[in-house]
Amino acid sequence: MTRGCRWVAAFLLLLVAASAVSVATPAWACGCGAYIPNAAGASVATERALIAWDGARQDVVMSFQVSGSSESAAWVMPVPSAAEVTLADAELFADLDRLTAPRVEFRDDWWPTFDWLSTGYGDSEGSAGARAPSGVNVLDRQRIGPFDVSRLAADDASALANWLADNGFPNPAGLDRNLAAYVTQRWQLVAIKLVPDDATGALTGDLQPLRLSFDADSVVYPMRLSRSATVPQTIDLYILAQHRMDPDSSPVPGTRPILQYAGRIDDASTPALEPYLARGSYLTRWSEFIAQPESIDGDYVFATASADDDFRKVVYVTRHRGDLTGLLILGVLGVGVVAATLLLVRGAAKRARS
Numbered sequence: 197m198t199r200g201c202r203w204v205a206a207f208l209l210l211l212v213a214a215s216a217v218s219v220a221t222p223a224w225a226c227g228c229g230a231y232i233p234n235a236a237g238a239s240v241a242t243e244r245a246l247i248a249w250d251g252a253r254q255d256v257v258m259s260f261q262v263s264g265s266s267e268s269a270a271w272v273m274p275v276p277s278a279a280e281v282t283l284a285d286a287e288l289f290a291d292l293d294r295l296t297a298p299r300v301e302f303r304d305d306w307w308p309t310f311d312w313l314s315t316g317y318g319d320s321e322g323s324a325g326a327r328a329p330s331g332v333n334v335l336d337r338q339r340i341g342p343f344d345v346s347r348l349a350a351d352d353a354s355a356l357a358n359w360l361a362d363n364g365f366p367n368p369a370g371l372d373r374n375l376a377a378y379v380t381q382r383w384q385l386v387a388i389k390l391v392p393d394d395a396t397g398a399l400t401g402d403l404q405p406l407r408l409s410f411d412a413d414s415v416v417y418p419m420r421l422s423r424s425a426t427v428p429q430t431i432d433l434y435i436l437a438q439h440r441m442d443p444d445s446s447p448v449p450g451t452r453p454i455l456q457y458a459g460r461i462d463d464a465s466t467p468a469l470e471p472y473l474a475r476g477s478y479l480t481r482w483s484e485f486i487a488q489p490e491s492i493d494g495d496y497v498f499a500t501a502s503a504d505d506d507f508r509k510v511v512y513v514t515r516h517r518g519d520l521t522g523l524l525i526l527g528v529l530g531v532g533v534v535a536a537t538l539l540l541v542r543g544a545a546k547r548a549r550s
Contacts, residue, residue, distance in 0.1 A: 244289055247415055247498075248436040250475035254412035257284045257472075259405045269390040270365045274378040274418045277411040279386050281338070281345045284405035285468040292434050295466065296457035296481045298509040307521065331355030335384070341404055344389040353379045360387060368424035377420055415498040419447040425489035432483045435498060436461070436469070437476035444499040446484070447492040453484035458507040478504060 248255040258271075331352030338345050346363075350356035353376040361367035365387060378385070386408060415435060422429050431453065435441040440458050458480045461469065480501075486492065 244292075244432040244434070245417065246288065246292065246434045246436065246472065247417060248472035248475040249412065249415045249441075251438070252411060252413065253475070254410060254415065255472060255475065256408045256417070257288060257405050258408075259289045271388045271390065272360065272365060272421065273386045273388075273408065274375075274383045274421070275386055275408060275410045276381070276383050276416065278335070278384060279347065279408045279410040281340060281343075281347075281386065281388075282407045282409075283341050284407040285471075286404050288405055288468040291466050291468045292479075292481075295461065295479065296434070296508075298456075298511040300511050300513055302513050332359045340406070342390055343406055344391055346387045348385040348387055350379055350385070356385065363387075364389065368426075370424050371421070374420045374423050378418070414444075415441055417496040417498075419492055419495045422447070422486075422489050423492040427489075429486040429489050429492075430483070431486070431496075433481065433496065435480045435482070436472050437478055437480075437500070439476070439478050440501040440504045441478075441480045441498040442501040443482065443496060445494055445497045447494050447496060448486060448488075449493055451484070451486075453482040453496075455481070455507055456483055456509055457481040458505065460504075460506075 244259045246255070246257040246259075248257075256273075256275075258273075331350050332355050333349045335347040335349055336345075337347075348356065348359065350359075354372045356375050356379060357367060357372040360371070375385075388406070415437065417433060419431075433453070443453055446452055459478070461473065461477045461479050466473070480498075482498075
């Protein structure tokens with residue numbers, strides 16, 4: 197297949213994919229249950245989380261990015277104890293990205309190329325008033341920025357799923373079954389609606405992060421609700437603690453997230469992280485891609501590692517120097533041709549004089 201044909205085929209595939217997205221039904225979109233309605237002007241959300249833990253209390257800060265525009269969205273998260281919900285610094289994840297960015301190492305490729313001779317270059321890859329059914333207790337409701345937050349307790353998973361459905365939250369197949377483990381453990385549920393700041397507004401771009409604080413005797417990040425997801429899940433977790441934190445259990449049996457970074461943080465260079473450094477200054481970053489959400493059978497649980505082994509991912513970037521090599525080769529060949537020509541001319545002149 198020629199390059200032109202490949203571009204045409206790729207374009208057609210993108211058109212088909214875009215058509216599929218525009219007619220898709222609503223889907224759970226994020227690791228712990230974030231949901232963006234796939235209505236007209238379909239939107240999707242990406243999610244990252246900072247977990248800060250001091251051995252007794254845990255903060256979870258969620259970051260959402262809405263692509264496109266949506267008039268409403270919802271998110272639910274189980275927590276092991278009563279949670280205090282507040283807004284977090286919008287610059288937090290920019291600091292985290294900077295701190296955990298891979299180290300870039302350059303490699304030079306001197307194999308000769310002659311791209312500069314062509315006419316162009318190739319492409320680079322480069323509500324508290326809501327009526328609660330039997331078995332559900334609405335503990336609190338508050339409006340925080342663009343978030344409408346309800347704290348719920350329940351002794352019946354089906355009743356809890358029905359409350360969510362009756363109050364405008366998504367109700368995918370199997371939600372009551374996925375909630376059952378948390379209800380059995382007497383966890384609470386934080387149910388959050390994301391709404392625009394005004395009646396004509398829309399949810400789009402980066403939303404201000406939301407911080408949940410609660411008592412916890414271990415580092416846990418709930419994932420069972422994502423078992424109902426209809427799209428693959430990408431999880432990106434930053435963990436601040438006294439020491440490096442490694443996964444003790446993962447949502448999908450037999451798998452393990454990928455370590456992206458481990459190291460102690462200098463508080464002088466991280467103003468947005470300052471409120472969390474009292475819980476610990478050692479930062480560990482783990483990520484995982486779950487292609488089949490139906491295989492999820494648990495939560496992330498992290499434990500203190502046996503040693504504080506620092507780690508930073510290395511990205512190798514190849515700098516192609518072949519044009520310089522090619523130019524040098526052509527220059528040498530040019531000099532050789534000129535020298536050979538001069539020798540031939542001189543030889544011919546010498547023979548003519550003799």
